[in-house]
Amino acid sequence: QVQLVESGGGLVQPGGSLRLSCVASGSIFAFDAMGWYRQTPGKRREFLARISKSGRALHDASVKGRFTISRDSAKNTLYLQMINLKPEDTAIYYCNGAQGSSDYWGQGTQVTVSS
Numbered sequence: 001q002v003q004l005v006e007s008g009g010g011l012v013q014p015g016g017s018l019r020l021s022c023v024a025s026g027s028i029f030a031f032d033a034m035g036w037y038r039q040t041p042g043k044r045r046e047f048l049a050r051i052s053k054s055g056r057a058l059h060d061a062s063v064k065g066r067f068t069i070s071r072d073s074a075k076n077t078l079y080l081q082m083i084n085l086k087p088e089d090t091a092i093y094y095c096n097g098a099q100g101s102s103d104y105w106g107q108g109t110q111v112t113v114s115s
Contacts, residue, residue: 002026002104004095009109016085016113022078022095022106028071029053031097031104036069036080038091038111045094049080085113 003025012018020036028034035050049059049069057069068081078095090113095106 002030002097002099004097004104004106006093006095006106006109009093009111011112011114012085013115014086014113017081017083018085018111020080020082020093020095020109020111022080024076024078024097026076028073028076028078028097031099033098034071034078035096035098036067036078037094037096038089039094039108040091046091048093050096051078082111085111087113089113 004022006020006022008018008020033050033052036048037045038048039045047060048063049067051057051069051071059067066084070079092108092110094108097104
């Protein structure tokens with residue numbers, strides 16, 4: 001059973017930084033790609049960034065330059081470094097693992113940007 005567990009969310013002031021983590025129950029190389037998404041109430045889940053098995057990273061234009069996806073294969077962990085956070089970044093952030101035709105999701109971690 002594949003499990004993804006996010007952590008690192010919390011309350012941060014505008015302009016602050018957070019690093020989210022997503023620990024996989026097995027090797028992250030079991031996934032074809034892994035990524036980060038976020039969702040706010042009443043809206044669709046929004047793509048933020050992904051990293052392929054080969055290590056190629058892609059960031060959505062809306063967060064490029066502020067958010068950076070990375071991974072540590074030794075720790076089976078995916079990261080999302082977020083800087084210069086804005087109130088509109090407030091959302092639940094989800095980790096995703098794509099494996100063939102299957103998608104796996106974590107339970108999400110809440111990020112709140114507020115003064």
